Structures are given as structure tokens and as C-alpha cells.
Amino acid sequence: MNNLLIKTVDLSKWYGEVIGLNSFELEISSGITGLIGPNGSGKSTFLNLAIGTIKPKTGHILVMNQNPWMNPKLKSNIGFCPDYDNLSDEATGREFLELVGGLHGLNGMRLKNRLNEVSEVVGMKDALYRKIGGYSKGMRQRIKLAGSIIHEPKLLLLDEPLSGADPQVRKSLIEVIKSLHNDLGHDIVVSSHVLYEVERLTSKIALIYKGRAIASGEISEIRNLIDEHPHNIIIEGNKISDLAKKLLDMKYTISVGYQEGRKRIKVQVSKPDEFFATITDLITSLDCEIERMYSIDDDLEAVFNYLVEG
């Protein structure tokens, strides 16, 4: 049975008039959990509350059954990798890790051994004596990751660890994060605004939108929700009037509208799977000349809007 790591009850946090989290309810158990949401949805606020750098306005959050606010002892069990770059360019990677290790009470041979181990895990052993100012984006992310695991925490909170990295770096960081769980046994909460990135890390996700946890569970369940939400599809080409009429007769069609004259139609469908399964035959039977066909709301924002509006 999975252990409950984080539990929130009616958790709210706002900054002045800006709402960070609003009656936020979520339970996170062991393993890798992905927090998905658009920018500004409340992911970082949730992680900051979990690590105890900010305190809730109302409700409460328990991390490993303890309140994280003003609880320094709990922090020996949590590693945090923020989404921003807070590394000093003048320091070397080794100096940075010595600081973080020292702040967790490591010294002497134990610190030295951990420095070697974590730099090996994140693939930074050869760059430890170089100044951080000369590191690439990927290297800076790696050294931050190393800093977050130097004290061997049970729980790792990674805030947008892949953001800003190029595809190759993303791929290697994903492998590193996976190995932190698979090989070293860390439980990980990783936030991202890109669904497919998290899909490569875990099948367990929570969707956050406008300060609320709107869905959580296995990614396949969330995918079903996503697939069931009304899709808007644009079809461009010649002789598409007949296609528009035909589409109106289909059960899955909610509406069809012309755009930019009669060379483009926007179709809203309730069951995109059925639409895509039948559209090819319809086009062939009506002898239409289709130039382009694309979905305009595959992005997360549209999915979140749909889920929130019910």
C-alpha cells in the first residue's frame, strides 16, 4: 500500500489580492507524482507550502504527517529544487554543494563522500571544480538537483525542473529524475506545465488550475477526460460546403460554422475519437479538396477550462 506523503485540507493561500491556492484538496502518496497546470495555476505555491517557506492563509497542509511551517527538522526529509536559478555564478559547483550539505549538517568525510555520490548521480563529477557562471542551463539544473538530494531526503519536490532546457537536456534530465526514484528510492513530486513531459516520468498526475486541484489519478483516466471534452477542429479547403452539411448530420457534431468565406469551417465535436475515425471516409465520399485540418484546443489550457466548467 502506498504511503501518504502530502495531504492538504481546504488549503488556501493568497498574496494581497492574487490567489495562489483556493480551497485546495490533494493527497500525494509515494512514487513519482506529476503536478500539471498552466503557468500561474498554483503549482509553485503548493510546493512552497509543502517545503514550508510560506504559510497557509486558511486550511492546512501535512507533509509526512507534520506541518511544514516553522518546522526545520522536517526539512531533513525533504529536498527542494526551485524553478528559478538561484545559483551564485562566482561559486564552483563543489562550493555550492558544500554549502547545501553543510546547511544539512554534513561535514568531514561524510560530506566529501556525499559530494562524490551526488555529483556522480547527476553526471557532474568532472565539472565540480568549475565556476557555476560557466555552466550550461542543463548543468545548472543538474547541480541544483544534486543539491536537493545531498542529504538523502525521502521526498523530493522538483519545481519545473525541465523548464527552459533544450530537448536533449530535457531527455537526460528525465532519465536522471527517473533514476532518483527507481535506483535511489526517492519519492518525487515534479511540477510542469507540459503534459507529455510528465507522461515520460510517471503515470500518476494531479491537474492544478486557477489554484485548485481539479483532477488527480492515473494519467489514462485524465487522458479519457481530455479525450471526452468537446474539440474544436478547423478544416480548410475547397468544396467543403457539402462536408459541412454532412457533418451536421453526425451525432458527434455539436456545431459547424463557416470562417473566412466558405473555404474554412470550424467544427465542434463531442467525441473527437469518432470524428477522426469517420472524417476520412466522409471526405473521400464527398470528393472534397482538403488542404488542412487541425485541432485548435489540444493545449492544456483548453482542457483545464473544460474540466473546470464541467
Added chain:
Amino acid sequence: METMGNITKILALMKYSIRKILFKKRIVIAFLILLTVIGIMGYAGAQNTNRLNTGSNLLGMLIVMFFMPAICMIYGCSVIRDEIEDKSIVHVFTSPFDRIFAYFSYYLSLVICLCLILAVITSLGFISFFGQQGIDGEAMNIYYTFIGLVFLGVFVYSALFLLTSVVFKRPIYFGLFFVFIWEGFIGNIPGNIQKISISYYLRSIGSKQLEYITVNGATDVNTSLMAIFASIIILILIGSLIFKTKEFT
């Protein structure tokens, strides 16, 4: 075990903080102040003058009254504030390190660095004046008194400006007001009003040690020391409690 752990954490933060204070570009300001002090005191030392009187007045005016609080302001206002601004303080806030100890580590780092910087400035200023005028037992007495006043001043001004750096987003504005208006002006007004400045107590102590320093209505050494140490304790206590409950995003 826990005590050892806290000592390790304090030393780790101090090591990092001291390196940051001493090797940041801001050190150029301290170097320029050093050159100014050497220039002025060296020039004065070349003149035919009452050496003990002029020497102690110069050290008092230049260092105790002006450059010492100014340097404490420049560094004290920035130590924690800079880390909040560049977000490097997140390592402290997310580690199992009681923030009261962390605040104390920053204070100690600041005091060590400022004592070092101001000892160099005071010593080279002293040498550039008395080196030309002659260094004897009386001159050394002046030197030791001023080094003592400078260190005492560093302890209290550091506590004050470190507190302002966790209270204000732009602590330098408060610092400028305090150094130039409060200490520089109100601290020199005759009567009881001067007793609410730090410089009054420093000058009072100096006046009891050296006949060349004069203060209207100077208080005795014990009262001055008590006022200064009480200020240090209260300022550190308030600062550490604010730091402990500070939210950081």
C-alpha cells in the same frame, strides 16, 4: 549531537557568507574609502601640527563618525537582502537549520568582515598620519582606543543594519537617513537629544579614554557600554524573530 549539527550549519553558512561579502564587487567601495583615509591622513601627517590632538580628531571624524557607520550601512543592508533578492536564501530556508541560528550566522559573518575591513582602514590611516609624525606610547594608546571604538561600533551598527535588511525591501534608504541625518546631525545636537544616537555613546567612551576627544555631557563608560550592549542584544533578538517568521516565495 544536535549542538554539533548546529555548529556545522553555522560554520557552513558563515564560510559561504564571508566569501560572498569579501569577494563581491562592493569591496571596491571599501578600497576607495581606504584610499581616501590614507590620502587625507597622509596629507595631514605631512603638516606641522599638534600631532596627538589632530591625529585623534582625524580618526574620530573620518572613521568613527563617518566611514565606519557608512561601511556598516553599505554591507549590513545588503547581506541578507541580496540573498532574498537573488533567491539564494532558499537554501537556508529549505534546510533543517533553525532560522534564529541562521540569522546569527549572518550577523557573525558581517561582524568578522567589517572588523577586518575597518581594522585595515584604521591601521593604515593611523600609520599614514603618525608614521610621519612619530609613533610612541601615546600614539599607540590612541590607536588601541580607536580600534576598540571601531569594533564596538561594528557590533552595534551591524545589528541595526542587518535588522533593517530583513524589515525593509529597500533598506539603503533607511540606512542613508540613519547615517547622515540621525547619527551625523541629531547625534551632535547638544543636550539630551544626542543620547538617542549610537555615536554619542561611542564618543563618550572615547572621551573617557583620551583627553583629545571632547563630548558635551559625556556619560560614563559603564553606562555607555550598557547602552551599546543592550542595543545589540535587542536588535539581534528582534531581527532574528522577524527572520524566523519571514515568508519567502
